[in-house]
Amino acid sequence: MGSWVAPEWRWCETMAVLELRGLTKRFGGLLVVDGLDLSVAEGEIVSLIGPNGAGKTTVFNLISGVFTPDGGDILLDGRSIVGLPRHEIARRGVARTFQTLRVFLNMTVAENVIAAEYASGTVGAVRSFLGTPAARAEAERMRAEAERRLAFFGERLVGYRLEQPAYSLSYANRRRLEIARAMATGARLLLLDEPAAGMNPAETQEITRLIGQLRDEAGYTILVIEHDMHVVEGISDRVVALDHGVKIAEGSFDDVATDPAVVEAYLGKGGAATK
Amino acid sequence: MPEIGTDRWVAEFESRRVRREGPWGRLIEWSSRRWLWLFAGAAIVYPFVIGGDFGIRVGVNALLLAMLAIGLNVVVGYTGLLDLGYVAYYGLGAYGYAFLASDQFGIHLPTPVVVAVVALVVFGVGLVLGQPARRLVGDYLAILTLFFLQVFVELALNLDRLDLPFVDGPVSITGGPNGIAGVDPMEILGFRFGQVRDYYFLLLVLVILLIVGVTNLARSRTGVGWRAIREDTLAAEHMTIPSGRLKVLAYAFGATVAAVSGTVFAAVQLGVFPQNFTVALLIVVYAALVLGGEGSIPGALVGALIIAMVPELLRTPAGARLLFYGGLLVAGLTLVRPRRRLAVIVPGLLLFGLAVRALVAGIWPGLVAAETAGGVDRWLLRFSASADVVVSVLFVVTIAVALAAVAVRRRRVRDALLILGVYLLVLVWENRLVEEPSITRQLLFGALLVVLMVARPHGLLGRPRVEVV
Ligand SMILES: Nc1ncnc2c1ncn2[C@@H]1O[C@H](COP(=O)(O)OP(=O)(O)O)[C@@H](O)[C@H]1O
Numbered sequence: 010m011g012s013w014v015a016p017e018w019r020w021c022e023t024m025a026v027l028e029l030r031g032l033t034k035r036f037g038g039l040l041v042v043d044g045l046d047l048s049v050a051e052g053e054i055v056s057l058i059g060p061n062g063a064g065k066t067t068v069f070n071l072i073s074g075v076f077t078p079d080g081g082d083i084l085l086d087g088r089s090i091v092g093l094p095r096h097e098i099a100r101r102g103v104a105r106t107f108q109t110l111r112v113f114l115n116m117t118v119a120e121n122v123i124a125a126e127y128a129s130g131t132v133g134a135v136r137s138f139l140g141t142p143a144a145r146a147e148a149e150r151m152r153a154e155a156e157r158r159l160a161f162f163g164e165r166l167v168g169y170r171l172e173q174p175a176y177s178l179s180y181a182n183r184r185r186l187e188i189a190r191a192m193a194t195g196a197r198l199l200l201l202d203e204p205a206a207g208m209n210p211a212e213t214q215e216i217t218r219l220i221g222q223l224r225d226e227a228g229y230t231i232l233v234i235e236h237d238m239h240v241v242e243g244i245s246d247r248v249v250a251l252d253h254g255v256k257i258a259e260g261s262f263d264d265v266a267t268d269p270a271v272v273e274a275y276l277g278k279g280g281a282a283t284k
Numbered sequence: 285m286p287e288i289g290t291d292r293w294v295a296e297f298e299s300r301r302v303r304r305e306g307p308w309g310r311l312i313e314w315s316s317r318r319w320l321w322l323f324a325g326a327a328i329v330y331p332f333v334i335g336g337d338f339g340i341r342v343g344v345n346a347l348l349l350a351m352l353a354i355g356l357n358v359v360v361g362y363t364g365l366l367d368l369g370y371v372a373y374y375g376l377g378a379y380g381y382a383f384l385a386s387d388q389f390g391i392h393l394p395t396p397v398v399v400a401v402v403a404l405v406v407f408g409v410g411l412v413l414g415q416p417a418r419r420l421v422g423d424y425l426a427i428l429t430l431f432f433l434q435v436f437v438e439l440a441l442n443l444d445r446l447d448l449p450f451v452d453g454p455v456s457i458t459g460g461p462n463g464i465a466g467v468d469p470m471e472i473l474g475f476r477f478g479q480v481r482d483y484y485f486l487l488l489v490l491v492i493l494l495i496v497g498v499t500n501l502a503r504s505r506t507g508v509g510w511r512a513i514r515e516d517t518l519a520a521e522h523m524t525i526p527s528g529r530l531k532v533l534a535y536a537f538g539a540t541v542a543a544v545s546g547t548v549f550a551a552v553q554l555g556v557f558p559q560n561f562t563v564a565l566l567i568v569v570y571a572a573l574v575l576g577g578e579g580s581i582p583g584a585l586v587g588a589l590i591i592a593m594v595p596e597l598l599r600t601p602a603g604a605r606l607l608f609y610g611g612l613l614v615a616g617l618t619l620v621r622p623r624r625r626l627a628v629i630v631p632g633l634l635l636f637g638l639a640v641r642a643l644v645a646g647i648w649p650g651l652v653a654a655e656t657a658g659g660v661d662r663w664l665l666r667f668s669a670s671a672d673v674v675v676s677v678l679f680v681v682t683i684a685v686a687l688a689a690v691a692v693r694r695r696r697v698r699d700a701l702l703i704l705g706v707y708l709l710v711l712v713w714e715n716r717l718v719e720e721p722s723i724t725r726q727l728l729f730g731a732l733l734v735v736l737m738v739a740r741p742h743g744l745l746g747r748p749r750v751e752v753v
Pocket residue numbers: 036041059060061062063064065066067068
């Protein structure tokens with residue numbers, strides 16, 4: 010009887026939140042992602058690194074449904090999400106931020122987050138138009154929820170800033186707002202595309218700590234693209250290095266950082282030789 | 285464009301608060317919170333103040349335009365769908381009412397039934413014809429929807445000699461170019477709408493309900509979703525917003541609002557005619573929305589009221605005068621900064637006028653008409669009829685002075701030019717323009733629109749938008 014239960018139990022325990030199998034994407038003749046295998050387990054923080062143009066953002070775009078892959082499969086909790094509409098993928102628990110920030114510029118900070126709570130609502134347009142008690146209650150709940158999400162970032166995005174249009178935010182605050190927005194979708198898997206880009210050293214430290222908190226306190230599973238090796242070192246359970254769309258190394262930060270293939274990818278052949 | 289990154293909004297936060305103080309600021313603050321009550325109060329009083337049927341008819345047109353603009357605001361202002369077929373749904377609503385409540389087919393259904401059926405059918409049509417909005421954006425959608433409007437007009441014009449099976453002779457559905465006359469007046473709960481005033485109050489109720497409803501929608505997840513789609517469709521989709529469905533919903537909602545106002549339009553003019561639903565009306569609705577400020581409900585309302593009522597106000601010299609001097613006063617109070625400059629400009633203007641008058645009357649008495657009694661004539665030159673050419677020349681000079689006043693930087697010279705310019709403007713106005721309402725009307729209305737849009741490019745009550753990071 011034990012042998013009957015065990016396989017199922019083991020399957021549950023090891024099932025990845027996200028699994029990429031032989032993921033492939035071409036742009037014209039260019040092979041941008043080439044047979045990528047990757048799995049991210051529940052509660053794990055995995056960093057995706059690699060030189061510019063390695064195909065990291067494209068991997069995010071494939072997972073979140075911006076592009077459909079030319080080959081391979083993307084499994085979320087064991088079920089394929091390839092070909093689903095983007096909002097459906099988000100609804101199933103994948104939320105992302107953007108390397109080139111894409112906050113809703115002409116909406117307030119609070120509205121940016123409320124927009125991302127769409128899927129959690131149940132009131133339709135007719136009841137909203139009529140202003141029924143249920144509609145009012147939902148609007149209030151969403152507003153309170155947005156404030157709660159934004160409070161995750163301490164004092165930075167609360168108080169009078171709630172009513173501030175997003176275009177007036179500093180660069181770092183826009184990055185924070187994007188994270189708050191991704192959290193508000195109710196996702197469990199966050200895809201963070203270079204969250205520390207353009208931040209100063211103090212802000213970088215803060216974001217490093219914050220990503221740790223996202224996992225430890227809020228329970229997110231995180232796949233993060235990052236260039237800053239201090240950040241990568243600080244947060245990663247596992248690091249995956251990509252070059253020309255191919256996985257060239259995978260393992261702990263120390264293993265990957267000293268991997269000859271990785272050093273070569275970053276510095277070129279000559280650089281690797283002199284090192 | 286505002287500077288990004290530096291927290292400009294924070295920097296201005298204090299000054300923004302300061303500006304709202306003082307009695308004037310408190311009044312603005314108060315009226316911006318209670319604008320719907322203010323509008324409702326003014327609109328209820330309006331028919332009794334204005335008296336005659338003509339004035340109320342103007343009010344009816346203004347309210348119809350307001351409904352159209354507020355509906356279009358959802359489609360264009362919130363969701364960002366450039367819908368150029370919008371007035372086709374106004375037409376559909378009007379023809380729908382005519383089909384179900386006239387002798388055209390001998391059908392005379394109760395008004396609430398007609399309006400409900402028309403609203404539901406047009407909502408369905410909107411859901412179907414809105415499908416392209418899922419994929420098409422910007423000018424592509426604009427061209428397609430403009431085509432819808434042309435199709436509607438063609439159908440309305442040509443469905444008057446249709447050969448149907450089992451029916452002898454051609455059948456007229458739309459009445460062709462002659463439209464459908466003899467449409468039933470509305471009747472709700474036993475109350476028969478006999479006068480224009482009845483329709484005016486019906487429309488007022490509809491407009492207020494619509495404003496309340498759209499305001500509710502704007503706060504809901506649907507409304508916030510619409511605006512997120514306009515801001516960045518892809519990012520909105522990543523935030524769980526089903527952009528396709530919400531776009532189609534916005535499109536169909538706009539269509540339904542237009543159709544409901546169309547039913548009232550058909551009833552109030554007791555007929556429908558294809559020439560009522562052309563691109564000309566489309567431009568007027570867009571003008572109202574853009575003038576008021578895309579994305580703002582009070583903006584759409586104010587824009588519609590201005591576009592519908594100001595040209596009527598300009599029909600009579602008295603109305604035109606009111607607008608002209610009112611406009612000068614408002615321009616003086618808002619554009620001249622700091623305000624204490626007015627303490628130089630206003631007395632300067634008075635003295636300048638008296639001096640000029642004395643001078644010209646002394647040197648060249650033939651030019652000046654015999655003095656009429658009192659008022660502005662003691663100050664202003666009145667030319668005799670033979671001096672028309674002089675006035676025309678002065679008109680050109682006025683424009684030159686105005687341009688110079690804008691270009692010059694030095695404060696003193698600028699104030700002097702301003703005095704000269706305003707004086708000349710009043711001179712030309714009183715001697716020529718006010719006597720020729722047809723020209724004045726177009727000229728003043730055009731000038732008003734230009735000035736308003738230059739002063740507030742994002743519309744009277746709209747917010748400036750930032751498009752690029
Ligand atoms: N939409 C696209 N069309 C064509 N080529 C693209 C597109 N997006 C990315 N690429 C190309 O794919 C390669 C990988 O890009 P990207 O995934 O953005 O790299 P990374 O994020 O690792 O810097 C680059 O050569 C880029 O030019």
